Amino acid sequence: xEPSIIKxxxxxxxxxxxxxxxxxxxxxxxxxxxxxxxALADAGIDPKExxxxxxxxxxxxxxxxxxxxxxxxxxxxxxxxPHGGGGGCATVGYAAMGLVTGQARVTVAWRARxxxxxxxxxxxxxxxxxxxxxxxxxxxxxxxxxxELALFFRRxxxxxxxxxxxxxxxxxxxxxHANRKPESIMYGRxxxxxxxxxxxxxxxxxxxxxxxxxxxxxxxVVMVSADRAKDCPNKPVxxxxxxxxxxxxxxxxxxxxxxxxxxxxxxxxxxMLYRYSDFKASNIDVAQLYDSFTPWVLQxxxxxxxxxxxxxxxxxxxxxxxxxxxxxxxxGGGSLSDGYSHGYNHIIEGVKQMRGTxxxxxxxxxxxxxxxSDGAPTSAIILRN
Amino acid sequence: xxxxxPKTDDExxxxxxxxxxxxxxxxxxCTSCGEARFPPHPYCGKCRKTGxxxxxxSGYGRVWTYAFVYKPMLPAFEAYTPFPIVxxxxxxxxxxxxxxxxxxxxxxxxxxxxxxxxxxxxxVKVVFRDRAEDxxxxxxxxxx
Ligand SMILES: [Zn+2]
Numbered sequence: 463x464e465p466s467i468i469k470x471x472x473x474x475x476x477x478x479x480x481x482x483x484x485x486x487x488x489x490x491x492x493x494x495x496x497x498x499x500x501a502l503a504d505a506g507i508d509p510k511e512x513x514x515x516x517x518x519x520x521x522x523x524x525x526x527x528x529x530x531x532x533x534x535x536x537x538x539x540x541x542x543x544p545h546g547g548g549g550g551c552a553t554v555g556y557a558a559m560g561l562v563t564g565q566a567r568v569t570v571a572w573r574a575r576x577x578x579x580x581x582x583x584x585x586x587x588x589x590x591x592x593x594x595x596x597x598x599x600x601x602x603x604x605x606x607x608x609x610e611l612a613l614f615f616r617r618x619x620x621x622x623x624x625x626x627x628x629x630x631x632x633x634x635x636x637x638x639h640a641n642r643k644p645e646s647i648m649y650g651r652x653x654x655x656x657x658x659x660x661x662x663x664x665x666x667x668x669x670x671x672x673x674x675x676x677x678x679x680x681x682x683v684v685m686v687s688a689d690r691a692k693d694c695p696n697k698p699v700x701x702x703x704x705x706x707x708x709x710x711x712x713x714x715x716x717x718x719x720x721x722x723x724x725x726x727x728x729x730x731x732x733x734m735l736y737r738y739s740d741f742k743a744s745n746i747d748v749a750q751l752y753d754s755f756t757p758w759v760l761q762x763x764x765x766x767x768x769x770x771x772x773x774x775x776x777x778x779x780x781x782x783x784x785x786x787x788x789x790x791x792x793x794g795g796g797s798l799s800d801g802y803s804h805g806y807n808h809i810i811e812g813v814k815q816m817r818g819t820x821x822x823x824x825x826x827x828x829x830x831x832x833x834x835s836d837g838a839p840t841s842a843i844i845l846r847n
Numbered sequence: 848x849x850x851x852x853p854k855t856d857d858e859x860x861x862x863x864x865x866x867x868x869x870x871x872x873x874x875x876x877c878t879s880c881g882e883a884r885f886p887p888h889p890y891c892g893k894c895r896k897t898g899x900x901x902x903x904x905s906g907y908g909r910v911w912t913y914a915f916v917y918k919p920m921l922p923a924f925e926a927y928t929p930f931p932i933v934x935x936x937x938x939x940x941x942x943x944x945x946x947x948x949x950x951x952x953x954x955x956x957x958x959x960x961x962x963x964x965x966x967x968x969x970x971v972k973v974v975f976r977d978r979a980e981d982x983x984x985x986x987x988x989x990x991x
Contacts, residue, residue: 597853612914666915
């Protein structure tokens with residue numbers, strides 16, 4: 463097969479994160495800079511050496527502000543990835559492309575998100591007149607992301623015979639891992655099956671424990687070429703593979719107008735991801751799967767090939783997804799129990815797994831899959847050590 | 848009831864809203880290959896040509912999926928929680944679907960259909976309600 467130009471050629475050499483909290487004092491811009499400064503310190507790289515930046519199209523702190531605050535070098539490469547949470551892993555993929563093509567030598571990728579207050583939820587700002595795809599859903603009270611996910615999962619249950627017991631497996635796996643990580647929002651709060659099923663409805667069939675947290679935090683990674691990475695203080699974590707995906711029927715969030723909404727964007731990203739990869743679903747050791755809502759995790763177990771379509775429910779049973787199981791997921795607690803940064807905590811946690819420093823470390827883990835959404839146009843990466 | 852309304856003056860979608868104002872449920876049909884499509888867009892993804900007519904649908908469909916919305920919600924909807932939301936697959940143009948609400952009678956509120964009655968496969972018929980000078984929205988009434 464033809465070679466991939468980015469495979470193992472770039473490494474993440476620094477990670478940085480702010481505290482995960484509610485109503486943090488610092489502005490989103492300040493949080494951004496805290497995380498990037500920490501990532502550069504972790505990498506042992508002077509801010510003046512940074513010449514590339516990569517983030518989300520929805521990021522509110524722009525390149526100029528980051529550069530001005532942190533005294534970066536002249537920037538020669540700056541990119542943004544679209545589609546909200548679906549763009550998370552793409553920020554890492556795009557950063558790698560800047561490095562392997564020689565457009566940048568040190569690239570920082572990040573996400574900051576200050577959304578812990580109810581009035582900061584994007585759907586609260588729904589306009590009185592809506593256009594584009596929103597005009598077909600919003601006038602009927604299909605407003606929040608959870609509404610579309612609930613509609614998706616009802617159909618998923620109908621098609622495959624899945625139940626809320628399976629969603630509970632996802633929520634409990636994430637919580638068990640958060641209970642091992644002191645920085646997680648849910649560190650001190652266990653979740654058992656009774657508690658899950660006592661959660662109030664948000665949009666039936668989804669309840670409180672199917673929904674991610676809303677938090678304030680920022681997280682960043684520093685990337686350099688594989689050659690340069692050998693001189694950095696931390697064990698290099700290599701970007702092994704990168705994929706993005708949009709289906710012909712794509713439409714936020716569940717593509718419910720499409721012919722087959724169960725054929726999600728993840729199937730496309732997975733095909734790209736595995737095309738050049740030495741790791742396939744069968745030998746991926748640990749996964750950080752986008753968990754804005756529990757049903758996405760079930761769906762991704764299928765779209766990324768860990769089981770056949772419709773079999774994720776039974777795959778999730780018997781502790782498969784918890785530490786010690788076949789495929790531990792969201793080992794930092796994920797969006798459901800650690801904090802929500804549009805999945806950037808998944809990237810940070812993936813690096814920790816490959817360094818061997820996770821609080822829920824998978825023994826001898828050599829590969830980690832990280833995904834960004836599945837309902838939105840999506841992206842995913844495989845890290846190795 | 849609904850204070851969130853569509854913008855009806857977009858070139859690609861205004862045909863739907865003009866028909867709705869006349870109480871007609873329409874979808875696009877490609878004048879080249881005959882493929883029906885919804886939501887509306889200017890090119891036919893099957894034959895890659897422009898050109899379409901708006902064709903009338905029977906107005907009958909079946910609930911393809913549903914959920915029940917609970918608080919917190921926008922103020923315009925919160926008084927009706929919990930209320931069902933649905934995607935309806937059109938009986939004469941599957942797999943085309945519309946999103947919407949269920950109503951027990953043409954004038955009833957969006958929480959007027961009992962939760963026990965809401966099932967995948969429930970047969971429904973469209974009714975239109977005027978919501979603004981330029982807007983009539985489709986709602987779905989269960990039929991036996
Ligand atoms: Zn055509």
